[in-house]
Amino acid sequence: MDNFIERLKTRLRLHRQAGLYRRPPEIIRREGASLILAEGRVLNFASNDYLGLGVSEVLRKQVGRNFEKYGSSSSSSRLVSGNYSLIAEAERAYARYFGYEEALFFPSGYQANLALLSTLFDSGTLVLFDKHIHASSVKGLALSPAQLAGYNHSSLNHLRKRLDRAGERETVVLTESLFSMDGDLLDVPGLAGLKDRYGFVCIVDEAHALGVLGEGGCGVARPVADIAVGTFGKALGLFGAFLLVPAVVKEHLFNFASPLIYSTTLPEAHAASAIDILALLARQDESRRRLRDISLEMKNGLREEGFTVQGDAHILALEIGEEGKALEVSNRLRERGIFVLSARYPTVPLGKAILRIGMTALHTREDVKRFIPSLKEVMVRI
Structure with a gap:
């Protein structure tokens, strides 16, 4: 049993050193486009609740x-x-x-x-x-x-x-x-x-x-x-x-x-x-329109600030590259009240880490205006 446990610990340690370790935060509850964590409220850009039906009363x-x-x-x-x-x-x-x-x-x-x-x-x-x-x-x-x-x-x-x-x-x-x-x-x-x-x-x-x-x-x-x-x-x-x-x-x-x-x-x-x-x-046309518009606003805004971002609809992939850097960007954004996924290997190819930005119909223009400057601040400091 000792050898078995040590093997698992070694694999986890190497995973952590490679910037691939995963330990998601515990979420207390969800409120609209936000999550409530132990450290407080964060604006959620890591959700697949594209139309907001997951929080529909x-x-x-x-x-x-x-x-x-x-x-x-x-x-x-x-x-x-x-x-x-x-x-x-x-x-x-x-x-x-x-x-x-x-x-x-x-x-x-x-x-x-x-x-x-x-x-x-x-x-x-x-x-x-x-x-x-x-x-x-x-x-x-x-x-x-x-x-x-x-x-x-x-x-x-x-x-x-x-x-x-x-x-x-x-x-x-x-x-x-x-x-x-x-x-x-x-x-x-x-x-x-x-x-x-x-x-x-x-x-x-x-x-x-x-x-x-x-x-x-x-x-x-x-x-x-x-x-x-x-x-x-x-x-x-x-x-x-x-x-x-x-x-x-x-x-x-x-x-x-x-x-x-x-x-x-x-x-x-x-x-x-x-x-x-x-x-x-069948009655979600307005939500679908809102989602399309806010996703395009986010993509265009990021590109105007010089970021390399891909995406034809409500999923945006912002290029980072190195796994450890992607994780650090995600963590620093979270400190600023923004939750976004750092997608790393094996979810994406090795050395091609991204921020995976999930837009929803719950997001507003104010959310976009908050996200982009926060990202700029974080990237300057890394």
């Missing part, structure tokens, strides 16, 4: 009523005694709203990607994936018997070369519509052109786009996506995730997806709340 009351009515747990796997009609009704509603044949709910986006990508393919399938896909997708592919080949981030030219070499094999392209760290959007028309030419199956993770982008928050990838991954835990203000799929894929997952078969399903109260969220989502 309306949704809070609806969810509370649903859990009071239906109880707190399904108490079973979906494949045993947890296949409630209300869950199936909610899944049908999500499929209709987002324009797919079927939907399937999961307790988390990580589990959804794991179930989907570890189950669908066989050894004759070639999966071509954008090299910046989410860690859960990487893990799902690692459990798949498929042949794997990455293509350079957002490079349709590199993808085309991969497709040219694929031949007649069953081919799948896996990507995201809004990348969670880079903040850039998928070139949907360009990918659609490749799909028309090569006929591949296309899977798009829309976790950061659904609810926010597209008409009614329906995302941007439907013209090209055969399968889409969505989440409740970001713009939709709840928890859990969902897949949008053809009916045969849902049937296949019910029969072969270990993460679905051997997990307790989400409760009926979650399904009732998910239905309530769809009604709210």
Whole structure:
């Protein structure tokens, strides 16, 4: 046991020395666009609550009523005694709203990607994936018997070369519509052109786009996506995730997806709340407009001050580089009452650390005017 403990301590010490150590602060509560920590209130730029539904009093009351009515747990796997009609009704509603044949709910986006990508393919399938896909997708592919080949981030030219070499094999392209760290959007028309030419199956993770982008928050990838991954835990203000799929894929997952078969399903109260969220989502055009405008104001303001920042929507990636420096910038901003993520390896490539700025409809122009001068002050002192 002593050797075991020492090995863990050594690994943690080396992790700390490399500027990669993670120890998030305890959060007492959330209030609008702010967090309350032990040291006081901080303005939160590290949230995925893009529309503010996660702190909506309306949704809070609806969810509370649903859990009071239906109880707190399904108490079973979906494949045993947890296949409630209300869950199936909610899944049908999500499929209709987002324009797919079927939907399937999961307790988390990580589990959804794991179930989907570890189950669908066989050894004759070639999966071509954008090299910046989410860690859960990487893990799902690692459990798949498929042949794997990455293509350079957002490079349709590199993808085309991969497709040219694929031949007649069953081919799948896996990507995201809004990348969670880079903040850039998928070139949907360009990918659609490749799909028309090569006929591949296309899977798009829309976790950061659904609810926010597209008409009614329906995302941007439907013209090209055969399968889409969505989440409740970001713009939709709840928890859990969902897949949008053809009916045969849902049937296949019910029969072969270990993460679905051997997990307790989400409760009926979650399904009732998910239905309530769809009604709210359809009425969020003003919040979506506010989010678009405040995100653009932040990006333009940072660039005017000489910062290198990327992002096509509400996720902005501000270039820092060295891991220790990114952590120090984040810590010093927190001392000034601003909370922002220092995204470091392995979340982003080594030596390419960023500040990952998550904008929400709860942010104001005053928040932007506070953030940019604070960042300038911190950067001058490092």
